[in-house]
Amino acid sequence: MQHNTQGSAKDVKLVEIQNLTKHYKNKAALLDLNLTLEPGHIVGLLGPNGSGKTTLLKILTGVIRDYSGKVTIQGNEIGPSTKALVSYLPDSSYFSPWMCPLDVISLFKDFYSDFDEKKCIEMLGRLGLSEKQKIKTMSKGMLEKFQLCLVMSRNALLYLLDEPIGGVDPAARDFILDTILSNYNEAGTIFMSTHLISNVERIFDTVMFLKEGEIVLQDDIDNIRLKEGKSIDQLFREVFKC
Template sequence: MQKKGMYSVEDILQIQQVSKKYWSKQAVRDISFTLGPGKIIGLLGSNGSGKTTIMKMIAGLAQPTSGKIAVYGNPVGVETKSLISFMPDQPLTESWMTVGDALRFYSDFFADFDQAKAERMLDFMKLSLADKVRSLSKGMSERLQLTLALSRKASLYLLDEPLGGVDPVARTRILNALVEFYEEDSSILISTHLVSDIERIFDEVIMVKNGEMVMHGNVEELRLQHGKSMDELFREVFAEC
């Protein structure tokens, strides 16, 4: 898959004035931002703030009502699906599958799937190939979804609430995996409402409230400017909720 514009420093993700209106609700309102390569970015917002909708639109699961989204210059479509690895809040696996089947599904459809890496990560997450998806606990299922998403060599990783519903030990393990996993030519966008555990691994944060972007900046600079942690800033922004 060619990435357009290799001759210039192309942004991995460009979102221009994107809005999304469902039947009766304005879920996302005029959001614009760009993401460069080699970054880990936090998409911070409370539940229902629109961050999941934004991720779905980037991943191609939903269409913006207006505005444009491009990945390495390519508008969202079949090609961008091979550039993006999405871990949604719903399982990607089907209930008839075993863990091994799930890996096979991924390797069948994604050319950038790294089987060896997946198996290593499964080991790390304490999952076995023969486990039936149906019999996995919520925590184990989340670890499987994360393994699948991270075992691809994608340009943009979208993780929707990877830390939700996961015990603190597993959380540390996941954070470790994310830091180990970082590549200079790809970026990771992580949406979450649990900020304090994870803010140390973010380069930048984008805060979304009621579908609107209220802040986008470099984390260290924000700390310097405000003398506050991202967790505190987050709480301030969402104080009225």
């Protein structure tokens, strides 16, 4: 696998996006977006419905390819080499309903050299999930927990999590967030979208607000709280008041 070898490691950003624009037919979902992510951060990607969060995550994953602008991960344009660096939790399930976790784990083991099977099985147990329950019989929250176990069991450089706790009951949310915190590769970065800001903001060190495909705020969470004197949830409600 070819990875970028140009420039010093210090110069190469984990994620670098320049002038990214994505249209669906004639509607812009992302508009001339510029963004840099450094390793070792937990970044919240926040914005109202339809602001472009899923589109941005899908572009970084390589699922969406028809865009303009420059998008690189570790200096490499999005492609097979970057897919190996990225662990992606999509906003919906892509497994066959007849499969059980053990079937999917076996696929992940074959597909990703950085996948830690033992870690995944341990995590399933801690979250109270059975290795043999068919996907089609799982509730939305159970399936979300299972997908999260898979994604967090990779030793990736970039974790892209699209609304990871949307279907999880409130009592389990903190447990899931702690599962995320204690299972990611700390040399990497988590880039996470969520609408459950008050539940999740404690784990972010940086947040960005996306509005109609453009970044309208990006800052360190402590700076925001200091400058604004309010929580991220409160600020979000003010900025995006309907």
